[in-house]
Amino acid sequence: QKEVEQNSGPLSVPEGAIASLNCTYSDRGSQSFFWYRQYSGKSPELIMSIYSNGDKEDGRFTAQLNKASQYVSLLIRDSQPSDSATYLCAVNKDQAGTALIFGKGTTLSVSS
Amino acid sequence: EAQVTQNPRYLITVTGKKLTVTCSQNMNHEYMSWYRQDPGLGLRQIYYSMNVEVTDKGDVPEGYKVSRKEKRNFPLILESPSPNQTSLYFCASSYRLGATDTQYFGPGTRLTVL
Numbered sequence: 001q002k003e004v005e006q007n008s009g010p011l012s013v014p015e016g017a018i019a020s021l022n023c024t025y026s027d028r029g030s031q032s033f034f035w036y037r038q039y040s041g042k043s044p045e046l047i048m049s050i051y052s053n054g055d056k057e058d059g060r061f062t063a064q065l066n067k068a069s070q071y072v073s074l075l076i077r078d079s080q081p082s083d084s085a086t087y088l089c090a091v092n093k094d095q096a097g098t099a100l101i102f103g104k105g106t107t108l109s110v111s112s
Numbered sequence: 113e114a115q116v117t118q119n120p121r122y123l124i125t126v127t128g129k130k131l132t133v134t135c136s137q138n139m140n141h142e143y144m145s146w147y148r149q150d151p152g153l154g155l156r157q158i159y160y161s162m163n164v165e166v167t168d169k170g171d172v173p174e175g176y177k178v179s180r181k182e183k184r185n186f187p188l189i190l191e192s193p194s195p196n197q198t199s200l201y202f203c204a205s206s207y208r209l210g211a212t213d214t215q216y217f218g219p220g221t222r223l224t225v226l
Contacts, residue, residue, distance in 0.1 A: 032212050043202055043217040044155070051212060088155070097210045098162075099145065099170055102155040 002027045004091050006103035015112045019076040023089030023103055026070070032092040033065060033072045034100065039085045047087075048074065079110045114139045116218035118203050124224045125193060133188045133221050135203030143206045144186040145170070145215065146178065148199040155202070161186055193225040 003026040013019045025033075032051055036044035048063040050056045050072065056063045062075040076083055086105040093099040116137045125131055135144065145160040147170075157170030161180040175197055177189040186205075190197060201221045206213040 034214075041220075041222075043220050045217070046214055049212070049214060093157075097143075097206075097213060098160055098168070099157040100155075100215060104152070104154040 002030070002091070002093060002101050004089055004101050004103035006087075006089050006106045008104060009107040010109050011106055012109045012111065013079050015079060015081060015110055017079050017110075019079045019083065019108055019110070021074040021076075021087050021089075021106050021108065022071060023073065024071045025089075025091045025101075027091070028067075028070060029095075030067075030070075030091045031095065032097070033063070034090040035061075035063060035072075035074045036088040036090060036102075037085045038088055038105065044088055076108075079108075081110045081112050084108055084110045114216075116203055116205050116216055118201075118218040118221050120221060121219060122222050124226065126226050127194055128192050131190050131193060131223075133190075133201060133203075133223070135186045135188065135218060136184050137186075137203075137205040137216075137218075138184065139205065139207070139216070140183065141205040141216075142183070142208045143213065143215075144180065145204045146176070146186070146188050147202045147204065148172065149202065149220075150199050158188070158201075193223075195225045197223065198225045199223060 035048045050063040060077045064073045088105045089103040090100040146158040159178040161167045203218040204215040
């Protein structure tokens with residue numbers, strides 16, 4: 001059974017700081033990785049996708065992928081109170097993309 | 113507006129009373145999927161569909177049925193709901209079945225089975 005592991009948190013950072021969220025996955029053959037943000041009671045919303053080793057930046061968000069170490073991370077620069085949410089790491093179940101395997105999520109709290 | 117819609121958004125029912133949760137997308141997506149989300153267990157896939165009339169089981173299919181008669185609709189059917197199916201349900205869709213295709217989620221349906 002493929003697994004995706006995340007620290008549940010809560011991760012607390014002050015406004016303006018960098019929040020670092022980490023995720024490890026069990027299947028070395030995984031190729032596609034996603035970060036979703038989920039506010040309480042709402043649906044997951046895609047923030048970033050990453051497929052190649054290295055960094056991918058989009059505004060205040062940077063996703064980092066290290067396939068050799070089987071981890072993927074999300075950095076949020078200049079954190080805002082509106083970033084307070086649960087962040088879900090997801091990996092494609094197989095090369096065909098039949099499903100996403102989700103981690104249980106890390107709760108981020110940004111204090112003003 | 114491109115979106116995935118679900119109905120109803122909230123439902124309280126009793127054990128054994130058949131129910132259907134509808135899911136519809138207006139993006140001409142081929143792939144659709146149902147997930148359930150439970151505290152401590154995260155999001156888990158129930159069923160998915162690669163196209164019209166093509167469906168397959170996910171990780172937790174027991175107690176559920178689906179159908180895909182039209183490309184835009186993918187209803188989730190609970191023939192005889194039980195309390196352990198109390199959960200938050202999400203429908204998702206993507207353009208096609210593929211490892212790099214983004215899945216877009218509907219707003220969710222909170223189901224309580226008494």
